[in-house]
Amino acid sequence: MQMTRLCRLLVPLAALAAVLARTASAAVLPDDRADLFYSKYSGGGMDITGESVSARKKFTENFALDYSYFIDKVSGASVDVLSQASVIKDERKQNTVNMTLVHDKTTYSLSYSNSIERDYISNTPHASLSQDMFGDLTTVTLGFGRTRDKVGENNGTAFVPNVAWLGHAESRSYELGFSQILTRNWITSLNFNVITDDGYLANPYRSIRYLDPTAAKGYSLGSQIYPDTRTSTAVEIRTKYYLPYRAAAALSYRYFRDTWSIVADTFEFDYTQPISNLWILEGRFRYYQQSHASFYSDLFPFANSQNYMARDKDLAASKNYTLGAKATYAFLPEGWKLFKRGTATLDVSEIRFKYLDFTDIKDYDNTPAGGNFAPGDEPLYHFNAVIYQLYLSMFF
Amino acid sequence: MRNLRAASVLIGVLLLTACSGGIQPWVKPYERDRLADPIMVWDRDATSAAYLDHVYESREGSRGGTGSAGGGCGCN
Numbered sequence: 105m106q107m108t109r110l111c112r113l114l115v116p117l118a119a120l121a122a123v124l125a126r127t128a129s130a131a132v133l134p135d136d137r138a139d140l141f142y143s144k145y146s147g148g149g150m151d152i153t154g155e156s157v158s159a160r161k162k163f164t165e166n167f168a169l170d171y172s173y174f175i176d177k178v179s180g181a182s183v184d185v186l187s188q189a190s191v192i193k194d195e196r197k198q199n200t201v202n203m204t205l206v207h208d209k210t211t212y213s214l215s216y217s218n219s220i221e222r223d224y225i226s227n228t229p230h231a232s233l234s235q236d237m238f239g240d241l242t243t244v245t246l247g248f249g250r251t252r253d254k255v256g257e258n259n260g261t262a263f264v265p266n267v268a269w270l271g272h273a274e275s276r277s278y279e280l281g282f283s284q285i286l287t288r289n290w291i292t293s294l295n296f297n298v299i300t301d302d303g304y305l306a307n308p309y310r311s312i313r314y315l316d317p318t319a320a321k322g323y324s325l326g327s328q329i330y331p332d333t334r335t336s337t338a339v340e341i342r343t344k345y346y347l348p349y350r351a352a353a354a355l356s357y358r359y360f361r362d363t364w365s366i367v368a369d370t371f372e373f374d375y376t377q378p379i380s381n382l383w384i385l386e387g388r389f390r391y392y393q394q395s396h397a398s399f400y401s402d403l404f405p406f407a408n409s410q411n412y413m414a415r416d417k418d419l420a421a422s423k424n425y426t427l428g429a430k431a432t433y434a435f436l437p438e439g440w441k442l443f444k445r446g447t448a449t450l451d452v453s454e455i456r457f458k459y460l461d462f463t464d465i466k467d468y469d470n471t472p473a474g475g476n477f478a479p480g481d482e483p484l485y486h487f488n489a490v491i492y493q494l495y496l497s498m499f500f
Numbered sequence: 501m502r503n504l505r506a507a508s509v510l511i512g513v514l515l516l517t518a519c520s521g522g523i524q525p526w527v528k529p530y531e532r533d534r535l536a537d538p539i540m541v542w543d544r545d546a547t548s549a550a551y552l553d554h555v556y557e558s559r560e561g562s563r564g565g566t567g568s569a570g571g572g573c574g575c576n
Contacts, residue, residue: 141547145555158547172547239525277564288531291540297564338565344542346534354542360562368562376539384539394561419561451548457559491555493548 147489170202193262223256247279257308271304336362368394388428420462428453
């Protein structure tokens with residue numbers, strides 16, 4: 105019903121976008137580019153390395169193909185998994201193909217993404233349409249994506265897996281974006297995104313806990329039960345300003361809410377400073393806060409006390425801060441043979457996660473060695489994560 | 501949903517007002533050299549931006565609105 109209403113709004117806007125199309129200068133595809141990417145994430149009991157190759161090639165002035173391959177290797181497990189399961193080793197492989205076609209002031213884009221883990225398979229076709237208008241000061245973008253997930257649980261070990269497939273989930277993403285040039289130095293954009301989910305939405309590796317006087321620790325663990333549906337709305341506004349001495353400052357804010365009663369705010373500030381034509385330095389600060397889902401509790405009063413129950417820390421009330429620094433060095437500033445430019449980039453970020461109603465039951469319990477905490481009185485969980493990204497980019 | 505509907509209607513009205521001829525493009529094509537500078541691109545490095553979005557979406561309860569799509573769980 106909600107989607108029907110959204111479509112009633114989107115269809116006239118799409119028609120309006122088509123009517124406004126004029127035949128002056130056309131939209132332009134970006135330069136060809138190839139990237140080698142490496143990342144490392146450490147924090148919260150997990151180490152994840154990521155490797156990627158990607159390439160974008162224009163075949164004509166108005167048609168381009170993109171391809172990217174990404175592999176994540178995970179070892180360890182987050183605290184809410186480690187409290188009841190052994191250390192996990194897993195990998196995720198993702199292939200994405202994207203086709204872009206420019207016709208006059210309209211850009212059409214079609215992509216398909218496939219992601220495979222031992223216990224999780226995900227496929228996403230996505231389509232979008234962008235229209236430049238008002239002397240190319242305004243760009244309107246409409247997008248739609250549909251993701252189908254197959255969700256399983258590995259009951260074996262890291263080396264001898266035994267995956268039980270638990271169910272499917274399907275999500276649809278509806279996107280509407282406006283980008284507006286405000287002055288010769290200032291650009292801003294507004295993005296709306298509604299996502300609907302249906303199916304198996306729980307994380308099978310996480311458990312609830314409930315008070316149990318018969319248990320040695322005073323509590324027992326049980327299965328999470330999630331609703332089968334979820335609808336979320338995100339609205340983001342971002343703005344970027346060109347400073348007089350050739351630098352750029354960007355601000356963004358995103359408001360999020362969903363039918364699970366999670367409300368979240370995200371603020372981000374980025375500053376970009378080039379030095380000659382060899383270096384681009386960038387600093388980033390991000391702040392995030394969210395309220396907990398209506399069916400989340402760190403400790404339920406007894407087993408089966410609610411229809412829906414979760415103790416996934418992603419659904420707890422939390423906040424986090426990110427500080428990031430990025431340096432890009434042009435090792436081929438004037439190009440070489442068929443290459444127009446070559447750059448190397450190092451990006452380092454630290455994220456500090458703090459949970460407001462999720463306690464650390466891995467490190468603390470009611471034994472003398474665990475600090476003698478009664479169930480529910482354990483210290484709140486927090487952790488820091490460090491992310492390194494290193495990549496080589498060739499433009500041609 | 502109500503917020504989304506109200507905002508969409510407001511933007512639609514603004515677009516129609518602009519179409520009626522009252523507003524002319526005020527930044528000419530030859531005045532866009534600064535906006536064309538690579539430092540003014542929203543996400544200069546798409547792979548890195550998509551990777552960071554995935555890092556956050558796997559650890560936070562919210563999602564979407566950032567203009568990039570991802571897949572998979574990666575959430576153990």
